Amino acid sequence: MIECKNSINQQVKSLKMSSTSENVDDRLSMLPEEILSHILSLMPMKFAVQTSILSKRWRYIWMFVTNLDFGEIRSMDSLHSLTIIVDRALRFCTPSQVKLFRLHFPLICARVSSVSNWIDELVRLKISELDLRVHQLQLPPTMFTCKTLTKLRLEPSGYDGQNVWEFKCPVNLPCLKTLDMFVFSYPSLNAFKLISGSPMLESLSLDVRVRAEDEEDYVFNIPTLKRLTFTSFKCGSWTHKVVLHLPNLEYLCVEELCSLFVMEDVSSLVEASVSLRCMPDDHNHIWDELLKGLTGVKSLSVKNLSCLTEFNSFTSSPPIFPIMKHLVLGDIGHYGQVLQYLESSPELEQLCIKVYPSQQKPEEYIWVDPELVPACVTTNLTTIKISICKWWKCDIPFLKYMIGNAKALKTIDITWKKMSIEKEKLVCAEMVKLLPKASRYCEIHFHEN
Numbered sequence: 525m526i527e528c529k530n531s532i533n534q535q536v537k538s539l540k541m542s543s544t545s546e547n548v549d550d551r552l553s554m555l556p557e558e559i560l561s562h563i564l565s566l567m568p569m570k571f572a573v574q575t576s577i578l579s580k581r582w583r584y585i586w587m588f589v590t591n592l593d594f595g596e597i598r599s600m601d602s603l604h605s606l607t608i609i610v611d612r613a614l615r616f617c618t619p620s621q622v623k624l625f626r627l628h629f630p631l632i633c634a635r636v637s638s639v640s641n642w643i644d645e646l647v648r649l650k651i652s653e654l655d656l657r658v659h660q661l662q663l664p665p666t667m668f669t670c671k672t673l674t675k676l677r678l679e680p681s682g683y684d685g686q687n688v689w690e691f692k693c694p695v696n697l698p699c700l701k702t703l704d705m706f707v708f709s710y711p712s713l714n715a716f717k718l719i720s721g722s723p724m725l726e727s728l729s730l731d732v733r734v735r736a737e738d739e740e741d742y743v744f745n746i747p748t749l750k751r752l753t754f755t756s757f758k759c760g761s762w763t764h765k766v767v768l769h770l771p772n773l774e775y776l777c778v779e780e781l782c783s784l785f786v787m788e789d790v791s792s793l794v795e796a797s798v799s800l801r802c803m804p805d806d807h808n809h810i811w812d813e814l815l816k817g818l819t820g821v822k823s824l825s826v827k828n829l830s831c832l833t834e835f836n837s838f839t840s841s842p843p844i845f846p847i848m849k850h851l852v853l854g855d856i857g858h859y860g861q862v863l864q865y866l867e868s869s870p871e872l873e874q875l876c877i878k879v880y881p882s883q884q885k886p887e888e889y890i891w892v893d894p895e896l897v898p899a900c901v902t903t904n905l906t907t908i909k910i911s912i913c914k915w916w917k918c919d920i921p922f923l924k925y926m927i928g929n930a931k932a933l934k935t936i937d938i939t940w941k942k943m944s945i946e947k948e949k950l951v952c953a954e955m956v957k958l959l960p961k962a963s964r965y966c967e968i969h970f971h972e973n
Contacts, residue, residue, distance in 0.1 A: 565589040591624040607638055614645045621670075622646065626655040640664045649671075665693040668721065673697055677704040695721025704729040707788040712740055719746065729753040742783075745769040755779035768817075774820075784810050787817030797825040819843050823850040830857035830880035849873045855880040859922045860893050863898070872900040875907040879919070891918040897929045905930045909937040920954050928961045939971040948972075 555563075587923050594606060594614060610627075627639075639658055647666045654667075666916050667673075676697075691769040700722040711732055719725065725748055732755065734741075739765050744752065749770050756766075768776075769788040776790070777797045794924050796818045800811065818824060824845065841864050841900065848869045853862060855878055862877060908926060912919060927933065938955070955968055961966075 561589050565591040586774050590621060591626075593624065593626045594628075610642060612957040614642065614649070617649050618696075619648070620650045622649045622651055624655070625651055626653075628655075628657040635657050643667050655782055668695045668697065668718075671698060674699050675702040676700060679704075680708065681708040697722045698724065700725060706731045706733070708733045710740065711742060716742075719744075723748070726748055728752040729755075730855040731755040731757075733757050741765045741767065743767040743769070747771060749773055751775045753777040753779070756783055773859055778814070779816070781810065781814065785814045785817060790817060791820070793818070793821055795823040796821045799827040800829065800831045802831050816843050819845055820847065821845065822847055824848060825852035825854070827854040829861055830855045831854050845869045845872075847871055850876075852876040854878045856953040859918060862922075863894060866900055868950065870899045871904055873904050874907040874909075875905060876911075878911045879913060891921040891925070893921075893925055901926065901929050902931055904932060906932050906934045908935070909939075911939045920951075921953070924958055924961075927958045927966070930966075933963045933966045936966065936968045937971065938968065942972060 532688070565619045592610075594610065625642075627642075635923060640662055642656070643656075644664050644666050647664075647670045650672040651670065652672055655675075655677040657677075657679040663678075679720055690925055692737050695718055698716075701724055703718065703722060703725060705715050705718070707730070711730070715730060715732075719728065728744075728746070728749055728751070730753070743957075744767065750772055751772060752768075752770065752775070754766065754777070764783055765786055766783045767786045767788060768790055771789045772792050773790050774792055775795045777792060779783070782801060798818075799815065845868055849871060851865060851869060851872055851874070853865065853876070856862060858878055862875075866872065868877070904955075905926075908930070910923070923936070923938075927936070940951075943951075954968060955970075959966070959968065
């Protein structure tokens with residue numbers, strides 16, 4: 525396979541196309557069908573179809589590509605043309621030829637029967653990857669027993685798909701490894717049935733949009749799962765739980781944290797990313813409990829950290845992260861939050877900070893040197909990356925403290941939004957003054973965003 529691809533690349537590179545359309549036509553016509561099919565597989569179908577004007581040979585070769593990517597259809601005229609193209613393409617395809625089928629109708633309604641028939645045909649053709657975003661989609665029973673499907677993405681177009689994923693047929697997808705789903709009501713009736721019928725699942729992305737009356741606990745008990753992205757956007761109470769029994773999970777991403785996470789088994793977890801949202805003052809324990817379950821990670825990213833200071837009375841310190849090497853703190857409210865995580869991460873090597881553009885007065889967040897320097901600062905910290913929207917008086921003291929105490933520091937990357945040339949010169953001058961206090965091999969890099 526590698527030799528074949530190299531051969532294709534060499535032949536494509538050897539073609540020196542003329543600027544005239546006639547010579548371009550001739551050059552393309554000279555290509556072997558294998559190369560033409562490879563080229564067309566790399567582009568969306570609407571562009572691949574247009575290549576039929578170049579050469580008679582190209583008029584039908586596009587129907588034999590491995591990737592049928594139809595992109596987004598936004599008008600009824602385009603939908604009518606597309607329906608003809610899809611029907612024709614699938615009619616000429618042979619089993620195991622089609623690897624990927626992607627079809628998005630974000631704004632219009634396709635005929636349910638048409639899409640259902642397409643899926644039936646794709647199953648017959650032994651499809652590997654299926655990506656659908658369609659109004660009023662009804663999934664045929666054949667899809668739930670497809671023996672060749674390895675990757676599946678299902679997203680209702682719009683918020684009218686409350687019951688779109690409900691089905692009563694049994695699920696048996698023995699080769700499915702990647703599943704991305706969007707559900708709007710009662711995931712236990714649809715999403716978790718699909719999950720339980722996929723014994724080889726390794727990567728799962730679940731986006732749940734529910735109302736208060738739809739609230740339920742979500743229990744993930746998937747022995748094979750390695751990556752999980754969970755998004756929950758809901759209106760109402762904050763009482764439901766997300767239970768994780770995932771012994772082989774390596775990566776966890778939580779978007780819009782609004783659920784209590786119960787970590788029964790995440791013993792293999794290496795990396796985690798969490799996006800916070802504003803929550804009631806009496807629900808700070810949700811964040812505390814999640815952090816306790818993440819103490820074994822080597823890399824942690826926290827977004828919207830300012831929510832814990834500007835909207836909540838958050839006072840507890842993070843737990844100890846004994847092996848964490850990489851930390852990203854997004855939209856911090858003040859540098860005291862950074863200090864908390866430094867004290868909790870004795871082995872930290874890389875620190876990335878994004879300062880929240882707060883409307884509050886900078887004087888409220890004046891930096892005060894701590895009595896004890898965190899262990900990681902004096903021993904392991906080698907890289908600091910800081911992104912600042914607006915320079916405050918406390919920015920320089922914090923950097924001065926870090927440069928003066930980080931004995932192993934090698935790189936500081938400072939990025940800021942556009943500022944006046946005069947102020948830019950002043951900031952750079954202040955930083956240069958700090959260099960003599962830095963470790964021997966420390967470099968300071970300035971970037972303008």
